[in-house]
Ligand code: ADP
């Protein structure tokens with residue numbers, strides 16, 4: 077019954093100056109499944125997500141204690157190379173943020189940094205990852221035009237292509253569909269469903285219906301505390317905590 081875990085969070089506390097945003101979070105995130113972090117606005121969802129790849133380090137005045145093990149390695153250990161951690165993880169943000177360059181160069185960006193120069197090889201990589209997000213047919217005739225000309229939904233799929241081209245093991249998404257229209261949102265959701273065969277996916281969402289549609293595993297935060305976590309079906313059909321029941325039924329939101 078117990079499936080393999082990929083990320084293990086142990087007694088994680090995060091403070092912004094005096095404000096404690098995460099309180100002693102201990103949690104295992106399953107391998108090659110979709111985990112949704114849910115909870116009301118301000119409960120610490122983004123903070124938890126940013127702790128998983130140490131993007132939290134970039135926040136001024138932040139203090140972190142506890143551990144986050146990725147593939148068994150505590151990423152907060154002194155001496156751990158942040159670039160090595162980040163390379164394992166692709167990040168999709170709330171608003172798509174394509175680089176100010178062509179569609180082709182956006183996807184080729186990571187592979188070029190990793191030393192791939194051969195033109196044909198780059199072409200194959202770009203085509204492959206644009207197909208992975210079903211964007212290829214939309215853009216194959218204008219690969220060398222600016223990414224900013226794409227619709228927001230297409231931009232988010234481009235960002236997903238760019239993230240996949242770095243060959244991460246983990247995809248993190250902070251409300252990755254919140255800027256998208258319903259159809260574009262479903263497109264992204266559908267890609268996640270396919271991608272989870274090969275990647276561990278962790279998304280933040282405040283849309284309960286999206287968590288129900290998409291997630292295999294649910295993590296509910298409330299005021300910085302971990303209220304309940306578990307397989308999605310169990311979480312929604314047989315919640316253990318009073319707060320979970322209230323959140324699911326919409327008494328609190
Ligand atoms: P969520 O993503 O669930 O809306 P966040 O993780 O963004 O929540 O924020 C959790 C809490 O920490 C909130 O009370 C928020 O105001 C606070 N917070 C977030 N970022 C900062 C920051 N850079 N400085 C100070 N407080 C912050």
Ligand code: MG
Pocket residue numbers: 121122123280
């Ligand atoms: Mg947030």
